[in-house]
Amino acid sequence: MWAFIGTTVFCFIVWLALSFNGHMWANDELLAGAVLSVAAGVVARTLFVRDFKMAHPKRWLFFLAYLFPFFYEMAKANLDVAYRVVTGRIRPGIVKISPGLKSDIALTMLANSITLTPGTLSVDLDEDNNLYVHWINVDEGALEEMPRPCRPVCASFSQWARRVAE
Amino acid sequence: MMEWVLYACLAIGLLFNFLAVVGLLRFPDVYTRLHAGTKCATFGSIFLSLAVILYGLWRFYDGNEAMAALSVHAFIALVALLLTNPTGAHAIARAAHRSGVVPLQAVVDDLEEHNQQSMPTSQEEKNVE
Structure with missing residues (x-):
């Protein structure tokens, strides 16, 4: 569970940085980012977090x-x-x-x-x-x-x- | 003043990228060429990215908000470059050594010795089977 949350949060931060254009993010941008981050978190949680060291x-x-x-x-x-x-x-x-x-x-x-x-x-x-x-x-x-x-x-x-x- | 800092970063970056090209042409074999091609190129690219980051911050400071995005994106590109460049070089070097490319002018090759020590035992195991 924590592995999934960590991966999702990391993906979302990278998304925010990549879609940054000098102004606040639009709502649809944030929604798309959240959906994609959750999807990436589900797929990649065991690859991204092996242990919590x-x-x-x-x-x-x-x-x-x-x-x-x-x-x-x-x-x-x-x-x-x-x-x-x-x-x-x-x-x-x-x-x-x-x-x-x-x-x-x-x-x-x-x-x-x-x-x-x-x-x-x-x-x-x-x-x-x-x-x-x-x-x-x-x-x-x-x-x-x-x-x-x-x-x-x-x-x-x-x-x-x-x-x-x- | 700020322009000269940017020009200095660009000059250093281009100098090291140029040295990478010279090294690629000059060095004798795949390993030494990888040295020149990955590292000088990485160091040069750090300075080129630094110039872009500083330019973005400078414009942002002047009041052009969209330019901050330039800095953020260049920084992410720089981190990706620093992570992937050594990994790629490592993969190429390992593949080259596994497919039997001998390092030219080498004074020592511990990996070859290690492989020769471990190869006969694995063949014996196969014979036993």
Whole structure:
């Protein structure tokens, strides 16, 4: 029941934002949005809400706080890839890291963050929750350990993912 | 003053999108091209969307109410882009590796080793059956 309500409310908010045109919404617009949101809520409630762990406001605050180090890393690493594009100096390789996360949401968040920060691209995930990451400039020191150290690949993202979604 | 902030955002966005194109042409194989094609493009698009959002807010501040919709819609497009772009890149990279595309110039390939370790056991299981 709560899954259905949460999905419907989320759909309705997105509808309101998308149909916003600078004035108040017309009544027929709101009605159509409500009907479609309820329909979407019925169909998608089990997909959108698996459990209620993420409903905790503390996790949302952590997520908002996470955006700042994320965008800093993203800007820094983008300049790095820009340098590699111009000079062509690359040392690619696929490395294995074990972030030690279990929940699906945390792993999705970590994999997407890794992909969005340039220089690393998550390729695959095995049964033991180890991530395989394509790294455009493999560090010499990182190859000595197995699995590879998490720090140079994903900065502090695994800790943030644990705080937000584990 | 505001125009120059917008021009700066547009310039940074276009610069990174341009670098993405250069990277696509320059890099040797599918994985490294994905690096350039997804990330620089995402970063560039963030700045292009930011320019649209700021323009909408600026016009809204001047009293043109309909322009606030521009900001809201550009922001939703930006969120959708940030969610779907890495997912798509991940799907392409995984599909490429599964269909046997070898990363060129690679110094290490842990995923290939992992697959080779797990492949023989699955075949043995089939033989037993």
